[in-house]
Structure formats: C-alpha cells, structure tokens
Amino acid sequence: MPVGTQATVKAVGQDDLCALGVEILLGNTYHLMLRPGEELVGALGGLHRFMAWERAILTDSGGFQVYSLAQNRRITEEGASFQSHLDGSRWLLTPERSIEIQETLGADIIMAFDECPPSKAERPYLEESLARTTRWLQRCATAWSRGRSALFGIVQGGLDLELRRRHVAEVCAVELPGYALGGYSVGERPEEMHASVAEVAPLLPEDRPRYLMGVGTPVDLVTAVAAGVDMFDCVLPTRCARNGLLFTTQGRLNLRNRAHARDERPPDPACSCYTCRTHSRAYLRHLFAADELLALRLATLHNLHHYLELMRGARRAIEEDRLGAFAAGVRVREAGRVPASQ
Amino acid sequence: MPVGTQATVKAVGQDDLCALGVEILLGNTYHLMLRPGEELVGALGGLHRFMAWERAILTDSGGFQVYSLAQNRRITEEGASFQSHLDGSRWLLTPERSIEIQETLGADIIMAFDECPPSKAERPYLEESLARTTRWLQRCATAWSRGRSALFGIVQGGLDLELRRRHVAEVCAVELPGYALGGYSVGERPEEMHASVAEVAPLLPEDRPRYLMGVGTPVDLVTAVAAGVDMFDCVLPTRCARNGLLFTTQGRLNLRNRAHARDERPPDPACSCYTCRTHSRAYLRHLFAADELLALRLATLHNLHHYLELMRGARRAIEEDRLGAFAAGVRVREAGRVPASQ
Numbered sequence: 012m013p014v015g016t017q018a019t020v021k022a023v024g025q026d027d028l029c030a031l032g033v034e035i036l037l038g039n040t041y042h043l044m045l046r047p048g049e050e051l052v053g054a055l056g057g058l059h060r061f062m063a064w065e066r067a068i069l070t071d072s073g074g075f076q077v078y079s080l081a082q083n084r085r086i087t088e089e090g091a092s093f094q095s096h097l098d099g100s101r102w103l104l105t106p107e108r109s110i111e112i113q114e115t116l117g118a119d120i121i122m123a124f125d126e127c128p129p130s131k132a133e134r135p136y137l138e139e140s141l142a143r144t145t146r147w148l149q150r151c152a153t154a155w156s157r158g159r160s161a162l163f164g165i166v167q168g169g170l171d172l173e174l175r176r177r178h179v180a181e182v183c184a185v186e187l188p189g190y191a192l193g194g195y196s197v198g199e200r201p202e203e204m205h206a207s208v209a210e211v212a213p214l215l216p217e218d219r220p221r222y223l224m225g226v227g228t229p230v231d232l233v234t235a236v237a238a239g240v241d242m243f244d245c246v247l248p249t250r251c252a253r254n255g256l257l258f259t260t261q262g263r264l265n266l267r268n269r270a271h272a273r274d275e276r277p278p279d280p281a282c283s284c285y286t287c288r289t290h291s292r293a294y295l296r297h298l299f300a301a302d303e304l305l306a307l308r309l310a311t312l313h314n315l316h317h318y319l320e321l322m323r324g325a326r327r328a329i330e331e332d333r334l335g336a337f338a339a340g341v342r343v344r345e346a347g348r349v350p351a352s353q
Numbered sequence: 354m355p356v357g358t359q360a361t362v363k364a365v366g367q368d369d370l371c372a373l374g375v376e377i378l379l380g381n382t383y384h385l386m387l388r389p390g391e392e393l394v395g396a397l398g399g400l401h402r403f404m405a406w407e408r409a410i411l412t413d414s415g416g417f418q419v420y421s422l423a424q425n426r427r428i429t430e431e432g433a434s435f436q437s438h439l440d441g442s443r444w445l446l447t448p449e450r451s452i453e454i455q456e457t458l459g460a461d462i463i464m465a466f467d468e469c470p471p472s473k474a475e476r477p478y479l480e481e482s483l484a485r486t487t488r489w490l491q492r493c494a495t496a497w498s499r500g501r502s503a504l505f506g507i508v509q510g511g512l513d514l515e516l517r518r519r520h521v522a523e524v525c526a527v528e529l530p531g532y533a534l535g536g537y538s539v540g541e542r543p544e545e546m547h548a549s550v551a552e553v554a555p556l557l558p559e560d561r562p563r564y565l566m567g568v569g570t571p572v573d574l575v576t577a578v579a580a581g582v583d584m585f586d587c588v589l590p591t592r593c594a595r596n597g598l599l600f601t602t603q604g605r606l607n608l609r610n611r612a613h614a615r616d617e618r619p620p621d622p623a624c625s626c627y628t629c630r631t632h633s634r635a636y637l638r639h640l641f642a643a644d645e646l647l648a649l650r651l652a653t654l655h656n657l658h659h660y661l662e663l664m665r666g667a668r669r670a671i672e673e674d675r676l677g678a679f680a681a682g683v684r685v686r687e688a689g690r691v692p693a694s695q
Contacts, residue, residue, distance in 0.1 A: 017643040020647075023647070024647055047639045051615060051635075055633070056617075061635070063636065273393060273396065290405055293393075293397055293403070294404060297359070300388065300389070301359040303361045303363065304646065305364070307646060
C-alpha cells in the first residue's frame with residue numbers, strides 16, 4: 012500500500028496507480044485537515060470523489076504527524092493540541108475529532124487516535140501513554156458511526172513485550188473490524204522490530220486484518236508476513252524512488268551512480284513495469300543528473316510495482332505453503348545488494 | 354510540437370506523449386551537447402533509442418540557447434564560443450559542429466546554425482549578422498551528410514521587411530527539405546510579429562514545410578497558419594502549465610486561483626483530455642496549493658492536448674476552407690479571457 016499524503020501519491024497519477032493494480036491508498040488526516048480541510052473535501056463528496064479514486068482508501072488518525080511534524084504539541088487527556096507546520100495556527104485533535112474528520116473524508120478504513128510515544132520513552136511514561144491510548148480508543152469506538160468506514164484499533168508498547176501483550180488485550184477487548192501495530196520502525200534496529208512483531212502479531216485476532224503501520228523494507232515486509240501480518244503502509248518505496256534508489260530483484264540500484272551512464276539495460280531485467288519495459292539505466296541516470304521531473308515518476312512507478320509484486324509473491328507463497336523459502340530469497344537478494352555496475 | 358529540452362518533455366512521460374498523439378519532439382542541441390553529451394547518445398544508438406521515442410524528433414542548432422543561456426559568448430566568423438551555464442566550461446559551436454552533433458543525435462529534422470541577433474540590434478549589425486548566417490548556412494549544407502536527417506535553413510532579419518526579403522532569397526537559394534523563420538517572439542509586440550510573418554511566410558517555397566520557431570500563443574499559431582506556416586515549437590503550453598495556467602476553449606484559467614477551491618467542474622468542460630475527464634478544478638487547485646508534483650503533469654497533459662487539438666482544428670478548417678472563421682473564433686475566446694470563477 013503506497014502512501015498518499017495530500018490526496019495524491021507523490022510523482023504519479025491515479026491512472027498510474029490503477030494500471031499498477033494498487034487496491035488501496037492512504038490519506039493523511041493531519042495534512043488533509045490543514046489543507047484543503049475535511050469540510051471542503053466532505054462538501055465535494057468525500058476523498059474518493061475529490062481525488063477521483065474509486066478503489067479503497069485508508070486514513071490515519073492524524074496522531075503520528077502531530078508527533079512528527081507539528082510544533083508546540085501538548086498531549087492531555089482531552090487530546091493533542093499543536094501548531095500547524097504550515098502557518099503556525101493552533102489546532103486540537105481529539106479522538107472524537109479524528110473520527111469525525113476521517114468519516115467526513117469518507118475513508119473505507121479509519122484508524123483510532125493514539126499516541127505513538129518516543130522510542131526512548133521511560134517505562135512509567137509508556138504505561139501512562141498506553142492507558143490513555145486505551146481510553147482514547149474507547150472514545151473513538153463511541154464516536155464511530157459504524158457506517159461506511161471500518162475502524163481499526165492500534166496497539167502500542169514500544170519494544171517492551173509485557174506492555175505490548177497487555178495493550179493487545181486492552182485494545183482487542185474492543186470489538187473492531189481490524190487491528191494494527193503502531194510504534195514500530197521509529198528508530199529501533201530491524202532485528203528488534205522483527206523479534207517483537209513475531210511475538211505480538213500472532214496475539215491479534217486471526218479473523219481480522221492485522222496491519223503493521225509505517226513498515227518497511229522488503230525484508231521487513233516478508234518477515235512480518237511470516238509473523239501473520241496482512242497489511243502495511245510505508246513511504247519507503249516512493250521516497251527512495253524520488254532519491255534515485257530502486258528496489259530490484261537483484262538488490263538495490265542507485266540511479267544517480269555514474270556507473271550507469273552508458274548502461275543500456277533496464278533497471279531490473281526481471282521486472283515487467285513500464286519503466287523497465289521502456290527505459291535504460293543510462294536514460295534514467297541522465298534524467299536524475301539533469302533533475303528532470305520525469306525521473307521521479309519513472310522511479311516511483313518501478314518501486315511501487317516492485318513492492319506490489321513482492322506482496323503478490325508473498326500471497327502466492329502462502330497459498331503454495333512455501334513462504335519460508337520466499338522470505339529467505341528476499342533476504343538473500345537484499346543482503347547481496349548487487350554492486351551498482353551490474 | 355512540444356519542446357523537449359534534455360531528452361524529456363518536462364513533467365510528462367513518453368507514454369503520455371504517445372497517448373496525446375504527439376508526432377514530433379524537439380531536442381535542444383545546446384543542452385544535450387553539455388549533458389549527457391552527443392557522443393554518449395550516439396554510442397547508445399541515437400536520441401530516439403536513448404529516450405525511447407520512435408516518432409519524429411527535431412533538434413535545434415544550439416545557437417538560440419548559446420545566445421540565451423550561455424555565458425561570455427563570442428561570435429566570430431568561425432562560430433560561437435561560450436561558457437556552459439552548468440559548470441563554466443569553454444565550448445565552441447560552429448556550423449560544422451552543430452550539424453555533426455545533430456546528425457550524431459540522429460534527429461529526423463535538423464536546423465542550420467544561425468545567429469539570432471538581439472531584437473534591438475542596429476541595422477548595420479543586423480546586415481553583418483545576416484550575411485554571416487548565410488555563409489554559415491552554406492557551411493551547414495556542405496557539412497550535412499544528406500542522410501536520415503533533413504536540414505532546414507533559417508531566415509532571420511528581425512522586423513525589417515527589406516532585410517527579411519533579402520534573407521529569404523539568400524536562404525532559399527540553398528536547396529533544402531524545409532525552411533524556418535527565426536528571430537520572432539523575442540520581445541516584439543504580437544501585432545508586429547503577425548504583420549511581419551504575414552509578409553514573409555508566403556515568400557518561402559510552397560512545396561516545403563514552413564516552420565515558425567519559438568511561437569507562440571494560440572492566437573499567434575492560427576494567425577501564422579493563415580499566413581501559410583506549417584510547423585511551430587514553443588515552451589509556452591508546458592511552461593504555463595507548470596505555473597498553473599491552462600489554455601481552454603473558454604479562455605485561460607489560473608488553477609492557483611482561490612475561486613476554484615470548491616469548483617467541481619473540469620478545467621475545460623469541452624475538453625476530452627485525461628485531466629479534464631478525471632479531475633475537478635478544486636482538486637487541481639489543491640494540488641497546486643500543496644506544491645504536489647502531480648499538478649505539473651496533469652496541467653501539462655491538458656495544455657499539450659489543447660495545443661494539439663488547436664492544430665488539428667486548424668488542419669480540418671483548412672480542408673473545409675473555413676480557416677478564417679476558425680482563427681476568428683480562437684481570437685475571440687483568447688481575448689475574452691473568461692473570469693477565473695467561471
């Protein structure tokens with residue numbers, strides 16, 4: 012699932028996303044509430060119609076961006092008050108407001124308003140934060156209209172397994188259409204995250220979607236799938252693409268590298284995306300060197316295709332009972348990191 | 354004909370250009386000789402293959418960018434020496450080098466190396482410049498291999514009709530596949546340009562393509578078509594698009610205008626382009642307000658479609674012997690400049 016921030020996935024169009032087979036987009040509540048404002052989007056028929064996207068949309072609660080982008084934020088029992096990173100204006104986001112905004116946007120999946128505590132938070136603060144997130148979840152569930160939008164709860168708890176287990180029990184005590192794991196990929200080592208997800212994901216109800224938020228690399232994804240995770244979101248494929256870094260079936264490829272200047276091969280000879288079917292490494296390297304806009308779209312198309320193929324591959328591997336071998340193959344190719352000149 | 358500078362048309366892909374029905378692209382010799390260098394493009398099979406574009410390509414001679422972009426340029430009988438705007442490196446472009454570069458790039462149409470004198474040049478300098486451009490044309494014709502690339506000559510002469518007529522005679526004395534008018538749209542009033550082109554274009558051979566370089570607005574185009582011009586190139590539709598200015602059948606539309614914030618209509622209700630079929634003014638206005646990359650592609654797609662439709666319309670009008678009425682209609686809609694809120 013690619014990340015769309017301001018009602019768009021950076022550098023590609025909805026036509027591109029349809030052609031890639033994208034089935035669900037993520038909209039950021041924080042960005043959309045500030046600009047153009049959920050009232051405007053709602054008045055124009057909701058986010059699907061506003062951005063001309065008929066397939067599914069998930070919105071986050073706004074909480075994560077409040078913690079990562081907004082200024083002078085203050086968390087109280089009521090909610091989070093903060094200043095917009097755009098113009099310094101003062102805003103308040105509460106569980107009730109977050110649900111109201113997300114339902115006005117009209118997303119198919121909406122997320123509970125939680126706190127994602129700093130990765131280095133001390134245990135007393137973590138416990139206080141988790142208890143508040145649980146109370147906020149109950150307020151979200153009460154505010155939720157149980158209409159079109161399916162509300163997912165979010166489990167926090169950092170890398171502390173005892174806290175994670177306790178929070179799973181609290182969150183899953185609220186009957187909801189799906190459950191998510193938040194607070195990963197916030198600075199910890201990948202191995203720490205993998206180990207924790209392997210313990211925690213199986214504790215979530217088996218008959219509901221399990222969503223690992225903000226993750227991750229190809230290895231993160233197949234590892235989490237092996238632990239029972241069903242859904243992901245991440246800026247990594249699109250952000251890396253805009254920096255010229257491609258994920259390929261032979262490892263990673265930096266298109267800015269001078270070694271590609273005369274290389275007529277496609278970025279990934281085994282890839283069937285538009286970029287790989289059409290363009291050479293030499294051409295793409297030239298576009299990045301010349302700071303041409305087309306470079307961003309072509310690289311983004313490839314990385315999205317690569318990630319979607321990765322997930323399709325994982326799905327097939329599960330059906331054919333060979334997920335372990337599939338994940339091992341992904342680990343090998345990512346660890347190999349084929350030299351740029353190959 | 355849209356302008357492609359560095360082996361790309363800014364903000365759109367070759368797939369977009371094909372779908373729009375674009376039949377010919379322009380490559381800038383100045384940009385391509387500096388980066389990635391014509392030797393590299395030639396070694397990789399030429400510009401068509403390098404940029405994966407099977408349809409026609411025209412390259413300019415490099416002269417115009419030398420005069421408009423390069424630093425410390427000096428014009429002698431031999432050619433133009435200058436410093437790259439990228440890194441200050443010293444280069445020399447001569448008629449022979451320009452033809453060699455363009456044939457190495459492998460364009461279908463290549464342009465003679467000329468001087469485009471400043472619009473305010475005094476008559477003595479103009480006469481000297483025109484005589485040199487004529488000598489350069491003869492050197493270009495000698496250097497030209499008469500292979501795949503069709504060489505076009507360029508008539509200069511500013512707004513001085515006597516000089517223009519004299520230069521037409523000198524340039525057309527060299528038997529070539531096509532002829533162009535340069536030195537227009539360099540600061541003069543549109544009416545001055547229209548009047549001059551109306552006098553000069555009919556003097557070019559009727560059985561060869563007549564190409565008006567660097568022009569122009571929709572009114573410029575239909576006016577020049579009425580004067581007998583067949584071909585154009587211009588940055589206007591793509592550059593305006595990237596600034597949020599759309600050309601529509603109802604006049605011009607500035608997508609950055611707040612008046613569009615809640616407007617669900619397509620930019621041009623009479624337009625059949627992807628952007629108008631898919632997106633509202635409100636959504637496009639949001640993308641421009643949020644500085645999203647997708648805005649540039651969607652606006653560029655529309656303006657290119659609009660210009661291509663304009664030229665298709667002019668072609669049909671000629672076939673149906675109603676070009677005068679067609680041009681009058683374009684003048685009315687462009688003069689009307691429908692207010693942004695409509």
